[in-house]
Amino acid sequence: MQHSNLRGYIILLGAAGVLGFPVVFQSAAAAVQPPKEVRIDILEDRYGPVLFDHELHDGYASCVECHHHVAGAPPSDPVCLPCHKEGRDLAEIGCRRCHAVDRYAAIDTDKAGRTMVYHDDTPGLIGAYHLNCISCHQVIGTGPTGCEACHEKHR
Amino acid sequence: MKLKMNRRSVLKTLVSSAVSAAFLRPGGNASAHDFSGYETNRGVLVDLSRCIGCRSCEAACNREQGLPAPHIAFDDQSVFEQEHSRRPDQNAYTVVNKYDSLLWEHPLFRKIQCNHCLEPACLTACFVNAYTKTPEGAVVYNADVCVGCRTCMIACPFSIPAFRYDSAFSPRIMKCIFCYDTRLSKGRPPACVEACPMEALTFGNRQELLSIARKRMRREPHRYVDYIYGEHEAGGTSWLYISPVPFAKAGFDMEVPKQPILNFVKDFLAMVPMVLTIWPGLFAGIFLLCRRRGSVAGTGESQESKISGEIIDESHGE
Ligand code: SF4
Ligand code: SF4
Numbered sequence: 001m002q003h004s005n006l007r008g009y010i011i012l013l014g015a016a017g018v019l020g021f022p023v024v025f026q027s028a029a030a031a032v033q034p035p036k037e038v039r040i041d042i043l044e045d046r047y048g049p050v051l052f053d054h055e056l057h058d059g060y061a062s063c064v065e066c067h068h069h070v071a072g073a074p075p076s077d078p079v080c081l082p083c084h085k086e087g088r089d090l091a092e093i094g095c096r097r098c099h100a101v102d103r104y105a106a107i108d109t110d111k112a113g114r115t116m117v118y119h120d121d122t123p124g125l126i127g128a129y130h131l132n133c134i135s136c137h138q139v140i141g142t143g144p145t146g147c148e149a150c151h152e153k154h155r
Numbered sequence: 156m157k158l159k160m161n162r163r164s165v166l167k168t169l170v171s172s173a174v175s176a177a178f179l180r181p182g183g184n185a186s187a188h189d190f191s192g193y194e195t196n197r198g199v200l201v202d203l204s205r206c207i208g209c210r211s212c213e214a215a216c217n218r219e220q221g222l223p224a225p226h227i228a229f230d231d232q233s234v235f236e237q238e239h240s241r242r243p244d245q246n247a248y249t250v251v252n253k254y255d256s257l258l259w260e261h262p263l264f265r266k267i268q269c270n271h272c273l274e275p276a277c278l279t280a281c282f283v284n285a286y287t288k289t290p291e292g293a294v295v296y297n298a299d300v301c302v303g304c305r306t307c308m309i310a311c312p313f314s315i316p317a318f319r320y321d322s323a324f325s326p327r328i329m330k331c332i333f334c335y336d337t338r339l340s341k342g343r344p345p346a347c348v349e350a351c352p353m354e355a356l357t358f359g360n361r362q363e364l365l366s367i368a369r370k371r372m373r374r375e376p377h378r379y380v381d382y383i384y385g386e387h388e389a390g391g392t393s394w395l396y397i398s399p400v401p402f403a404k405a406g407f408d409m410e411v412p413k414q415p416i417l418n419f420v421k422d423f424l425a426m427v428p429m430v431l432t433i434w435p436g437l438f439a440g441i442f443l444l445c446r447r448r449g450s451v452a453g454t455g456e457s458q459e460s461k462i463s464g465e466i467i468d469e470s471h472g473e
Contacts, residue, residue: 079374104344104358120359121367127354134207134353138261145261147209147230 034058040129048152060140066132067093083118099128196273196292197339198361198393199348200368201266203405204378205355208235208251208264215350216249216268219334235264240406243267245319248331249347258400265405266347266356269294269315269331270385270392276416277330280310285328291340292361292393293333301326312389312411333393361393368397390415 034054041049057066069075071093074085080098084090089097103124123131133150137143144150214229216222223246227234234241235253243250249268256263275294278286285301288294296316303326308316319327334345343349344358357364365386372379384402385392388411396402403409 103354104349120363121357121370123354126352130207130352131205131354135205145207146232153230 043151046151046154048154050150061136063093065136067095069093095128096125099123099125101125103127193288193290193292194362195290196361196393197333197358198271198292198364198395199345200357200359200364201394201396202355202357202371203263203265203396203398203400204259205353206251206264206266207353207355208232208253208262209352210234210251211350211352212266212347212356213247213249213251215346216331217247219337219346220248220332222246222248241267242317243269243315243330244317245329248329252406254400254405256400256404258404263398263400263405265396265407268347268394269333270313270389270394271331271333272389272415273391273393274389274415276310276312276389277307277316279416280306282306289335289340291333291335293335293339295332295335296328296330298325298327301328303327310416312416313408361395364395368395371397387413389413 036053036055038052038054039049040052063070064076068077068080069090072090074090075081099122101124103126133143134145137145210229210232213225217225217229225247227237239252241250241252249266251264251266254263254265271292271294273292275286275288278288278294281301282304283300283302285297286294286307287297303318305316305318305328307328308314308318316328316330319329333339334343338345348356348358357367359367365383368383372381378399379397380399380401382398382402384396384398384407385394390413396407398405398407
């Protein structure tokens with residue numbers, strides 16, 4: 001089924017990210033087809049899963065507008081660019097490679113003010129999703145901006 | 156701007172003008188300006204351009220602090236139309252209000268809570284030391300020693316401390332404590348920050364937050380007015396704000412002095428020993444005078460003994 005494939009893909013990406021292996025996209029887009037739909041069900045105890053129509057958004061925005069770069073290419077964000085022009089990070093386009101799942105993990109808060117000189121204001125994964133989605137919807141005047149349009153409440 | 160006067164502001168004005176008239180030396184007291192807070196002072200940077208008014212922070216605070224259920228559910232956005240300019244009170248340590256501004260592409264929302272001042276006026280004003288400023292920056296309160304005089308409510312430049320009236324015998328001030336017991340003291344951010352889906356709230360060291368705020372302004376100058384509210388207000392606060400519209404348009408009080416309220420209050424406090432030593436004598440004297448005048452025309456017996464007898468009688472009657 002579509003979903004289980006997709007899940008596998010996400011888990012693979014996640015696991016690779018966690019373990020520090022770059023997921024290599026050989027000759028860019030040719031190797032891996034982007035998912036048609038992404039299902040986010042981390043809050044399933046409270047809300048229905050968020051079904052993100054990746055294919056639909058393909059028509060609205062170019063890849064880099066959300067992903068900051070495409071596999072193998074340097075990032076479009078001038079903040080990231082100076083250091084991340086090249087290297088294995090570029091192979092990865094999964095969000096959590098840069099956006100921490102646990103934004104305020106103790107390890108980061110302890111480091112705060114000392115070593116996080118450049119990464120002091122990178123949104124966490126949840127922040128990155130909401131900031132990306134809602135801010136864009138607000139500006140273009142279409143797409144959901146309210147909570148329950150994406151997070152359907154269990155009735 | 157409309158001139159708003161309420162009882163609190165009248166009192167505040169009266170107190171501070173009386174105090175400054177009587178005690179402020181011209182050109183004096185610059186010393187307290189130098190204090191920029193503990194180095195370990197944590198804070199939260201609130202980015203108004205990001206907030207979407209989802210009220211997740213309110214809900215998280217309610218749960219974390221075990222506060223009573225709200226009368227309008229947290230997922231009910233109609234609260235913004237039903238109630239304007241809500242304030243934190245004894246049932247809610249934080250509230251979010253909506254501000255419509257033509258200057259920005261979407262409605263603005265602003266979360267209000269204790270700003271955890273670097274030199275808290277509430278703390279300075281409290282004569283039983285019910286407040287503590289922790290090295291992490293939180294301003295916490297101890298109900299055990301509080302006598303319920305509510306001076307802190309008048310002293311706070313942001314009108315934050317609220318009073319719980321349900322028990323006359325155990326007075327209790329209710330205000331945000333930065334989740335000190337359960338989170339901040341363990342190095343974790345307060346519940347509201349963790350709940351915010353937009354990262355409109357960013358937790359960190361205050362000094363670092365100031366530099367993050369400046370970086371955001373530099374990167375996206377069209378997105379922010381060039382001001383950090385809380386950098387200097389009331390001598391500096393742990394909670395800092397950046398906004399796409401002038402702060403007055405989002406309900407911020409721009410009249411808050413840029414120096415610590417301490418500078419006023421400490422002079423006021425200098426009065427306290429005087430109050431304690433002189434006033435009782437003064438008032439007792441006035442009291443005696445009045446009584447005396449009332450009974451001079453009466454019997455010829457010793458006024459002195461009669462009066463002290465009455466006073467003792469009265470105290471017995473209490
Ligand atoms: S905002 Fe008010 S209650 Fe909070 S620390 Fe400052 S003076 Fe005290
Ligand atoms: S949780 Fe964040 S986005 Fe939601 S109302 Fe509170 S500050 Fe705003």
